[in-house]
Amino acid sequence: MSAATTTDHIAPERFTQEQLGWTPYLEPKPVEDLDERDYDGLVDRGRAASDYFRLLVRDPEILGARTRVDKDIFYNTEGGLPRAERELAAASASRVNGCVFCASVHARFASHHSKRHDDVQRLLDEGISADLGERWNAIVAAATALTVTPSQFSPAHVSRLRAVGLDDLAIADVVHGAAFFNWANRLMLSLGDPVAAA
């Protein structure tokens, strides 16, 4: 099967753990125009190299809050859900919403932290019904139920997470990880296109 092509890039064919690029539909703010307020919104000055973040920095306050929420949900290691499973929740939400770019990044992180590349790949290939063992199935099901509209997230999802060993904080991490990707997926999907690695 040949790749779908547009005038200037090759789109990915399907969900993948490969590294993808992303091109914006609108013009990012030029690097030379960034001021200190913008750099505060970017949080890490290195993000000025990213078209995605330089597009979002057109509203620096909301970008700054978005980025700080993101980092805390995924990188705060004070108890709660192991990093790999936060990434699994992110990848699940992205799989449901159809964000091939977001799924690629967070599937890769989930694989890296869990060393379960093949299971993560089955989530991407087969979708959220893939059987990944009860603990991961419970996390995928919870992230999915919270992602669909209207929400189907119920006490039964919470009980199922508890039954596989998650405490309140870990369950709250699943909620926040999935909820955050309902924010991130919509930005990534609507402001540009994923691009397959050359």
Place this chain on the structure above:
Amino acid sequence: MEQRVTTSTPPDVIDVLTGIAPGSRLDELRRRRPVTREQAQAAYAALFEPSDDSAVSGESADERRLIAAFTTRLAGDDATAAFYRARAEQADPERAAIVVAEAAAAATEGPFGSYPEAGLQQENTDGARYRAADAVRAQLGDRLTAALEHAHLLVFRPREADRAALAALTDAGWSTDAVVTLSQLVSFLAFQQRVVIGLRTIEEEAA
């Protein structure tokens, strides 16, 4: 110049929407991720209560409340939708009534839509897309109507959001900067509404 804070801290919106009392189990849970708690509130404030009035004043603030009422009602008839509905009604009761009625009528199930990716075509699904009737467009104006149509796209079929969808906003008078803020507003609400649902459900399960 530093200004002394003389007013009390505004209430945390997620706490309000979830019904979290100080010292309760959910309060303690949220405070174990203090940056998430604080920055989720900062995101809300940046969108709806900016300190810099020049960035969002008058018309624009009302417009944001109307779009928020529409967006949250699309996703559910819940506490979050009621909150933004009340704020929209305060700002512009006439247009709020139209916007909320439109949302209630256009609420469907998602996510659905066609994938741009060649290898995912067998996963394409169909559903009800929203396009405002001419009479509604006339009452709300082209600019707000375009935003509502875009919000419906982002809520229910984000995989179909493409270059043409942004062009429709630009054609209706949205600048590049304003498109970014609008995209953040609709997307942030998808997060906030789900956090509230998630926390309420954790509480419900424990009860």
